[in-house]
Amino acid sequence: MDKKPVKLFDSELKVMDILWKEGDVPARHVADALARETGWNKNTTYTLIKRCIGKGAIERSEPGFMCHALIPKEDVQEAETDELIEKLYDGSAERLFSALLSRKKLSARQIEKLEQIVRDLEAE
Amino acid sequence: MNLLEMSFSGAFFIIAVFIIRTAAVYRLPKMTFVILWETVLLRLLIPFRIPFPFSVHTLISLRVSTPPSVEAQAIPLPPAKSQRPPLTLQEMEHLASEGTSVSAWFAVWCAGMILLASFFALAYLRCRMELRTALPVNNAYAERWLKECPLKRRVFIRQSDRISTPLTYGIFRPVILMPRKTDWEREEQLRYIFSHEYAHICRFDALTKLIAAFALCIHWFNPLVWVMYRLFNRDLELACDERVIKQAGQKQKSAYSLMLIGMEAQKSRLMPFGSGLAKNPVEERITAIMKTKPATPFTLLSACLLVLISVSAFATSAAASTDDRPDGMPAANVASADAGNVAPHKKNFGSIIHESADILHYEDGAPYIHDILTNNTDKTIVETQYCMLACDEDGAPLKLYWNFTDSSAESSYENIVRSEENLLPGQTENYRGGWSLYDGGIMEDFPGAGDGEASRAAWALLCLKQVVFEDGAVWDNPDYESWLKTHAGQRIGVDELQNYYPHEYRLEPAGWNRLIGTDWLKPAG
Numbered sequence: 001m002d003k004k005p006v007k008l009f010d011s012e013l014k015v016m017d018i019l020w021k022e023g024d025v026p027a028r029h030v031a032d033a034l035a036r037e038t039g040w041n042k043n044t045t046y047t048l049i050k051r052c053i054g055k056g057a058i059e060r061s062e063p064g065f066m067c068h069a070l071i072p073k074e075d076v077q078e079a080e081t082d083e084l085i086e087k088l089y090d091g092s093a094e095r096l097f098s099a100l101l102s103r104k105k106l107s108a109r110q111i112e113k114l115e116q117i118v119r120d121l122e123a124e
Numbered sequence: 125m126n127l128l129e130m131s132f133s134g135a136f137f138i139i140a141v142f143i144i145r146t147a148a149v150y151r152l153p154k155m156t157f158v159i160l161w162e163t164v165l166l167r168l169l170i171p172f173r174i175p176f177p178f179s180v181h182t183l184i185s186l187r188v189s190t191p192p193s194v195e196a197q198a199i200p201l202p203p204a205k206s207q208r209p210p211l212t213l214q215e216m217e218h219l220a221s222e223g224t225s226v227s228a229w230f231a232v233w234c235a236g237m238i239l240l241a242s243f244f245a246l247a248y249l250r251c252r253m254e255l256r257t258a259l260p261v262n263n264a265y266a267e268r269w270l271k272e273c274p275l276k277r278r279v280f281i282r283q284s285d286r287i288s289t290p291l292t293y294g295i296f297r298p299v300i301l302m303p304r305k306t307d308w309e310r311e312e313q314l315r316y317i318f319s320h321e322y323a324h325i326c327r328f329d330a331l332t333k334l335i336a337a338f339a340l341c342i343h344w345f346n347p348l349v350w351v352m353y354r355l356f357n358r359d360l361e362l363a364c365d366e367r368v369i370k371q372a373g374q375k376q377k378s379a380y381s382l383m384l385i386g387m388e389a390q391k392s393r394l395m396p397f398g399s400g401l402a403k404n405p406v407e408e409r410i411t412a413i414m415k416t417k418p419a420t421p422f423t424l425l426s427a428c429l430l431v432l433i434s435v436s437a438f439a440t441s442a443a444a445s446t447d448d449r450p451d452g453m454p455a456a457n458v459a460s461a462d463a464g465n466v467a468p469h470k471k472n473f474g475s476i477i478h479e480s481a482d483i484l485h486y487e488d489g490a491p492y493i494h495d496i497l498t499n500n501t502d503k504t505i506v507e508t509q510y511c512m513l514a515c516d517e518d519g520a521p522l523k524l525y526w527n528f529t530d531s532s533a534e535s536s537y538e539n540i541v542r543s544e545e546n547l548l549p550g551q552t553e554n555y556r557g558g559w560s561l562y563d564g565g566i567m568e569d570f571p572g573a574g575d576g577e578a579s580r581a582a583w584a585l586l587c588l589k590q591v592v593f594e595d596g597a598v599w600d601n602p603d604y605e606s607w608l609k610t611h612a613g614q615r616i617g618v619d620e621l622q623n624y625y626p627h628e629y630r631l632e633p634a635g636w637n638r639l640i641g642t643d644w645l646k647p648a649g
Contacts, residue, residue, distance in 0.1 A: 010285040010304060011257035037260075044256045078285070111389050114410050118381045121414035 006057050006071055007079040014038065015048045016057060016076070019069040027065040127233075127342070134168040135348040137438035144430060145355065149408070150415040154363040156427040161356040162332070163435050168339045168349065233345065241341040255293055258282035258301055263308045269318050279325060281318075289387045292321040295330045316380050319371055323364035333357065358405055362412050369416045381413050473631035474501035476591060479552065480625045481512070481584040483561075492558035493584045497547060501631060505547040507592040511540045511608060512559065517582035519616040524561055524578055537613040540589065583621045585611060588629050599631055 008016065014037070018030050031045040049067060052058040057076075059068045141160045149157070259282060266281045273279050277298055285304040292300050300321045307313065324330070336356055343349040369377055388406050417423075481495035493512060499505050514522045526539035541559060561578035587607045591599045601607075 009257075010259060014259065039260060040256065047253070048257060111385060114385045114388070114406065115382065117407065117410050118378055118385070118414055121411065122378050 005075055005077040006055050007077045009079045012048055012052050015052055016069060019067055020073055024066050024068045027067055030067060130168060131343050131346045134164060135346055137164050137167050138348040138352045140434055140438055150412055152423060152427045153419050154359060154366045156431060157359040158363050159431055160434060161359060164352055165335060165339050168343055236344045237341050240344045244337050254286055258284040265311045265314055290317050290321060292324045293330060298325040313383055316368055316383055319368050320364050323367040329360050361409060365413050366416055377414055381410050475631060476629045478586050478625060478627040481586045483581050483584055491561045491578050491581055494558045495586055496553050498552040499547040499549055502549045503593040503595060504549060505591055506594050507544050508588060509542045509590040510586050510588045511538050513538055513585040513612055514581040515583050515616055516580040519618050519621055521613050522577040522581055585624060601629060
């Protein structure tokens with residue numbers, strides 16, 4: 001198997017937690033447990049299980065969609081925030097151009113400039 | 125009014141709001157701009173009619189959305205006009221062109237709209253999928269805040285590692301979503317964030333944004349609507365910031381600004397388009413917060429006045445154009461008139477409208493066409509000549525025996541009739557008999573010319589060819605030939621059939637072939 005650490009998001013870790021705690025269980029059981037804990041509906045959990053399968057963190061077997069954790073807790077790395085959601089809320093129209101424009105974090109200098117504005121206007 | 129006219133008048137409104145905003149964004153209450161943008165949205169969306177067919181004709185003519193008269197159904201027979209034999213059966217040379225009535229422009233517009241709408245829908249659905257995986261929050265302050273939340277809708281606070289700054293989603297079950305890196309110990313900061321998001325929830329900003337996106341999809345070809353979309357989204361934020369400051373107090377402005385800057389540092393963002401609009405949005409936002417002042421009677425009054433003036437100047441002029449047809453020139457026409465030096469006294473020419481043409485039935489089941497005309501000129505009409513076509517309910521053209529009384533057994537798609545009834549200025553005929561359609565099966569009084577397709581007639585399409593006024597002035601419809609070419613013998617889309625009436629004829633100078641009443645061409649003032 002690939003040695004690269006698997007990167008998982010918080011929500012996927014929630015799914016893995018169940019498997020690490022309870023061993024191999026059917027997907028249905030995971031969904032029920034997470035519905036109690038997080039309020040997710042079944043489909044949300046199933047989607048997350050499928051993603052974990054895609055990332056190689058879970059193996060499924062029939063019958064009953066049994067889920068088996070392929071990796072131990074120690075091998076997991078936190079995935080980095082992807083800003084899909086923000087891109088939408090930040091003005092979807094702008095996202096249309098996101099292929100053409102670079103997406104950058106504000107530079108230290110820009111931050112300094114903003115703070116300067118606050119100081120200047122505060123003095124007024 | 126059609127889409128282009130709405131887009132044009134919307135564009136003028138947007139330019140006005142843009143100017144006001146540029147001049148006074150830091151001086152007026154931010155709600156002023158939100159209200160102005162919302163009015164722009166109404167302007168862009170109401171009255172909303174899909175321009176179909178998107179032809180030059182609909183580009184320059186103002187369509188009025190009066191529903192076809194219901195009275196027509198209730199009027200009993202007998203028809204007055206059928207007593208008089210129709211004038212002539214004109215055999216028009218046959219239309220070879222298979223040209224579709226849906227023009228390329230309409231197709232382009234549709235394609236653009238569908239593309240943009242599906243982009244929004246996909247982005248939205250994908251986000252909703254992601255947002256569903258957010259995790260609950262266990263925090264004492266958040267729970268306390270939620271308990272004190274006076275809103276009828278139940279608000280949820282959740283957290284996610286997929287975002288780096290807080291956001292709110294959901295209209296009926298609003299959720300405030302916090303980034304995982306939130307420092308839950310700093311209650312002051314939480315209070316600012318919650319109260320900003322709470323302002324969004326109270327004002328149903330999620331819904332407003334959806335409506336703005338909808339308007340953008342429809343008016344995607346109008347660059348000013350893109351400007352509106354961006355600035356409107358920004359102003360919604362500014363309005364919420366203003367509310368936070370109002371609640372927290374003027375002294376908190378710096379603390380709030382610095383918190384926002386801190387969060388901006390986390391977040392990567394799109395660099396604005398080139399020189400872009402106005403200034404950098406973050407800079408504008410920080411400056412706006414720092415310059416927030418408590419509203420004084422003076423700022424409130426000027427805000428109210430500004431809203432009133434701009435709304436009455438830009439929103440109602442468009443409304444008037446749907447009501448007073450002769451006066452209300454659509455913005456599109458205003459623009460072309462200014463550019464092309466066309467006589468400014470257009471209203472003298474006015475318009476004539478075919479309000480409706482329904483296929484009704486005599487008691488014995490024989491069909492006839494019942495049409496209603498309005499004279500919006502200031503002359504009395506003494507004679508009209510117009511062409512009629514009939515098609516079945518799917519829009520397939522019908523070849524009818526229009527002229528059964530002279531026993532000419534000729535059938536044709538089109539039939540030209542002449543009516544010599546007087547129609548006073550401003551008058552709508554409330555009753556105009558009908559034009560009988562020959563149905564060999566039912567009308568036994570007349571020599572059977574074979575079984576026409578009259579019983580299948582479901583739609584009647586009428587188009588004026590010529591109008592004679594009492595002073596002898598004659599107007600020939602310049603669009604008549606092209607109308608005939610695109611409609612006679614052609615299958616016509618049901619959408620077009622449904623939206624055909626009221627069918628307006630603008631009496632542009634081009635149509636005047638034999639002007640006897642010269643005062644028509646004199647400038648009004």
